[in-house]
Amino acid sequence: MNLFEKIKAGDICSIARLISKVERRDPEVIKAIKEIYPHCGNAHLIGITGPPGVGKSCLVSELAGKFREKNRTVGILAVDPSSPFSGGALLGDRARMIELAGDKDVFIRSLASRGASGGLSAAVSDAADILDMSGKDLVLIETVGVGQGEVDIARLAHTVLLVLMPGYGDALQAMKAGIMEIADILIVNKADLSGADEAVAELSTVQGFQGMREGQDKWVAPIIKSSTLDGEGIEDIAGAVLKHFEYVKEQGFLRKKNRDRRTNQFLDIFTQQIRDEFMRLVKVDAGIQRWVDKIGDLELDPYSASEQVIELLRNAREQERDSRKRTRK
Amino acid sequence: MRDENIRILVAKIGLDGHDRGGLIIAQALKNAGMEVIYTGLKNTSENVVEMAIQEDVDIIGISILSGAHLVLMPILMDELKKNNADDIPVIVGGVIPPGDIPKLKAMNVREVFPAGSQVVEAVAFIRRLVQERRKSTRAS
Ligand SMILES: Nc1nc2c(ncn2[C@@H]2O[C@H](COP(=O)(O)OP(=O)(O)OP(=O)(O)O)[C@@H](O)[C@H]2O)c(=O)[nH]1
Ligand SMILES: [Mg+2]
Numbered sequence: 215m216n217l218f219e220k221i222k223a224g225d226i227c228s229i230a231r232l233i234s235k236v237e238r239r240d241p242e243v244i245k246a247i248k249e250i251y252p253h254c255g256n257a258h259l260i261g262i263t264g265p266p267g268v269g270k271s272c273l274v275s276e277l278a279g280k281f282r283e284k285n286r287t288v289g290i291l292a293v294d295p296s297s298p299f300s301g302g303a304l305l306g307d308r309a310r311m312i313e314l315a316g317d318k319d320v321f322i323r324s325l326a327s328r329g330a331s332g333g334l335s336a337a338v339s340d341a342a343d344i345l346d347m348s349g350k351d352l353v354l355i356e357t358v359g360v361g362q363g364e365v366d367i368a369r370l371a372h373t374v375l376l377v378l379m380p381g382y383g384d385a386l387q388a389m390k391a392g393i394m395e396i397a398d399i400l401i402v403n404k405a406d407l408s409g410a411d412e413a414v415a416e417l418s419t420v421q422g423f424q425g426m427r428e429g430q431d432k433w434v435a436p437i438i439k440s441s442t443l444d445g446e447g448i449e450d451i452a453g454a455v456l457k458h459f460e461y462v463k464e465q466g467f468l469r470k471k472n473r474d475r476r477t478n479q480f481l482d483i484f485t486q487q488i489r490d491e492f493m494r495l496v497k498v499d500a501g502i503q504r505w506v507d508k509i510g511d512l513e514l515d516p517y518s519a520s521e522q523v524i525e526l527l528r529n530a531r532e533q534e535r536d537s538r539k540r541t542r543k
Numbered sequence: 544m545r546d547e548n549i550r551i552l553v554a555k556i557g558l559d560g561h562d563r564g565g566l567i568i569a570q571a572l573k574n575a576g577m578e579v580i581y582t583g584l585k586n587t588s589e590n591v592v593e594m595a596i597q598e599d600v601d602i603i604g605i606s607i608l609s610g611a612h613l614v615l616m617p618i619l620m621d622e623l624k625k626n627n628a629d630d631i632p633v634i635v636g637g638v639i640p641p642g643d644i645p646k647l648k649a650m651n652v653r654e655v656f657p658a659g660s661q662v663v664e665a666v667a668f669i670r671r672l673v674q675e676r677r678k679s680t681r682a683s
Contacts, residue, residue, distance in 0.1 A: 302573035309583030
């Protein structure tokens with residue numbers, strides 16, 4: 215069996231190693247991703263985000279358990295921030311998921327955010343693809359909600375859970391506007407503590423002010439109280455997650471979501487590769503080197519420089535179109 | 544690319560119920576630039592091996608305070624072998640009497656850091672070990 219077949223067969227070791235390669239941005243991994251890509255698109259990607267310490271990891275564990283009861287296979291990606299100083303990271307999420315241990319149909323992987331400050335690294339999307347292809351029905355992605363992270367997870371996941379806890383009403387105000395908009399399910403966890411009902415009331419007030427979601431999307435995010443201590447609300451959340459996916463499919467949004475995600479992914483890859491290729495060219499091509507130096511010497515402004523390159527791309531496209539027209543005639 | 548990003552699983556096996564030591568070590572390794580998968584309490588050997596494989600770690604660091612290392616470590620090393628994961632190096636830290644160190648090394652534990660060891664020593668050892676291992680495995 216080659217690597218591809220092994221992953222398709224769910225071989226744990228191969229999945230784990232490929233995710234590591236994806237994290238290192240190992241050049242040979244690009245080859246593997248190209249092979250994997252056409253086989254993706256079967257998994258339901260679920261983002262779980264929210265402020266630190268609200269109980270996301272515990273909730274992921276409980277939800278995964280619930281989905282296993284429903285005979286769904288589960289992949290989990292738990293993302294924690296890397297220290298900008300040391301580059302190190304303390305990945306402690308799976309310590310909360312011990313109950314899932316020993317289940318061959320659950321694969322858990324902790325990822326450090328590495329270069330992606332605040333947001334999700336490209337590796338997270340690739341890792342989700344790998345789990346998708348390995349046959350996981352659901353992929354749960356836990357990210358700490360700080361700024362960019364929420365926007366990124368909304369782009370990646372089909373269903374986004376925003377987890378809060380009593381006393382987090384103020385935090386919600388402080389969070390970026392639009393955070394409510396990305397949440398498909400709102401959760402007030404630690405409902406065993408006092409103040410949960412107030413938190414729910416506060417959330418529904420904020421939700422009332424928000425008005426309709428973008429476009430045709432009429433989904434109203436349910437607000438669910440939960441406790442991972444006594445299991446309150448877990449069944450409801452699992453139900454809401456599955457219901458949301460059905461809704462997304464029925465309304466024809468799934469295709470749009472997937473297209474948006476892949477367009478963004480392409481743009482990320484494209485801009486990165488353009489940068490890399492350009493830096494390489496500058497090193498080996500004296501003409502381009504001189505052209506770039508003009509920007510530094512204030513002879514050419516960076517906007518015009520960029521426009522010149524885009525103009526080149528545009529011309530190339532026109533030429534290609536013309537030549538195709540000619541061959542058709 | 545900075546080839547650091549060493550991934551280490553820090554686990555405590557055994558039944559004694561606190562883990563301040565493990566968390567302090569985990570924090571120190573993080574500050575040394577490593578990605579530390581911290582697994583908390585209540586780990587069985589099976590769990591540790593499963594986690595090490597899924598996390599594709601470069602090395603496993605086991606913390607034992609209970610004094611049961613001569614019972615627990617053979618079980619862990621066996622479990623690694625059973626799962627074809629005995630290529631992952633293992634180091635041990637905790638309350639280990641000097642006389643037990645050779646016994647642990649005879650089980651293929653790479654190094655032992657008894658209570659009172661300096662973290663910098665452990666960091667240097669881990670870096671060296673991981674670099675050697677990466678050279679051999681990634682070349683193949
Ligand atoms: N009372 C109560 N405590 C909870 C509940 N869920 C989680 N906790 C506790 O909250 C703390 C944080 O839980 P985690 O699941 O690690 O929270 P998290 O959001 O994943 O944290 P980060 O990943 O660090 O952002 C732990 O001490 C849990 O035991 C709950 O439903 N009720
Ligand atoms: Mg967590």
